[in-house]
Amino acid sequence: MQYIHILMVDDHPIIIEGYQNTLMATKKDNQTLVIDTANTCDAANLLMEKAANEHPYDVCFFDISLPPSADGKITSGEDLAKISRNKMPNAKVVILTMFNESYRIHNIVKEINPDGFLIKSDLTSSELAEAFHHILIDPPYYSSTVSTFLNKSVVNEIYVDEINRKILHLLSQGIKTRSLIEYIDLSMSAIEKRKKQLKILFSVTDGKDESLINEARKKGFL
Structure with a gap:
C-alpha cells in the first residue's frame, strides 16, 4: 500500500473540499491518501513545521493568494512554497492560482520551479486527477495556460525577487x-x-x- 501524505492550502474551504473529493475519488487501489488542510499562511506553516519533524508531506498544494501571516513574514502561497522547499526538500510542490498573467507565471516558475502549476480557470476534476498522478511519477505538470505562456518569449519580462x-x-x-x-x-x-x-x-x-x-x-x- 502506498501512503501519500498531502497538504492542501486555500483560503476557500469549499475549493479544498472539491480538491479532496476529486483526489479521493480518483486514487488508485493501492494508494491511501492522508490529507491535511489549511486556510491561512499561519495554519499551513504550523502543519509544515510539524510534518517536517515527524512525517514530511509527499505533495503540497498551495494557492498563491492567501491572507498574510500574523507577523507579516509570510505573505502568500509563494512564500509557503519556499518554506516547503526548505523544510521538506523531497515534497512535490503544486501551485494553484487564479492569476493568468504571463509575467506572474514566469516569476513563480523562476522563484519556485514547482512540480505542478495549475491555473484555476483551466482546472477540471479530470485535469486535477491527471496532474496529481503525473506529478507523483514524472513531474512537472503545467496546465495549458502555463505551458502557453512559458512557450512564448516574454520581451519585457518582470522578475521580482x-x-x-x-x-x-x-x-x-x-x-x-x-x-x-x-x-x-x-x-x-x-x-x-x-x-x-x-x-x-x-x-x-x-x-x-x-x-x-x-x-x-x-x-x-x-
Whole structure:
C-alpha cells in the first residue's frame, strides 16, 4: 500500500473540499491518501513545521493568494512554497492560482520551479486527477495556460525577487518608505534603489508609490 501524505492550502474551504473529493475519488487501489488542510499562511506553516519533524508531506498544494501571516513574514502561497522547499526538500510542490498573467507565471516558475502549476480557470476534476498522478511519477505538470505562456518569449519580462515582493507588500499595507528599514534588513539607500528599479520594471512614470502598487496588483504580484 502506498501512503501519500498531502497538504492542501486555500483560503476557500469549499475549493479544498472539491480538491479532496476529486483526489479521493480518483486514487488508485493501492494508494491511501492522508490529507491535511489549511486556510491561512499561519495554519499551513504550523502543519509544515510539524510534518517536517515527524512525517514530511509527499505533495503540497498551495494557492498563491492567501491572507498574510500574523507577523507579516509570510505573505502568500509563494512564500509557503519556499518554506516547503526548505523544510521538506523531497515534497512535490503544486501551485494553484487564479492569476493568468504571463509575467506572474514566469516569476513563480523562476522563484519556485514547482512540480505542478495549475491555473484555476483551466482546472477540471479530470485535469486535477491527471496532474496529481503525473506529478507523483514524472513531474512537472503545467496546465495549458502555463505551458502557453512559458512557450512564448516574454520581451519585457518582470522578475521580482523575495525582497522586492516584501517591499511591495509592505507598501501596499500602508507602511511608509522611511519605516521599511524596520522590516527589511537593508539600508534606506538600498531600499530607495530597489523602489526605483521596481518603478522602472512596472513602467511607473509618475513616481508615485500608489501607481507602483496598482501596477504590481494588476500583474498579480499583490
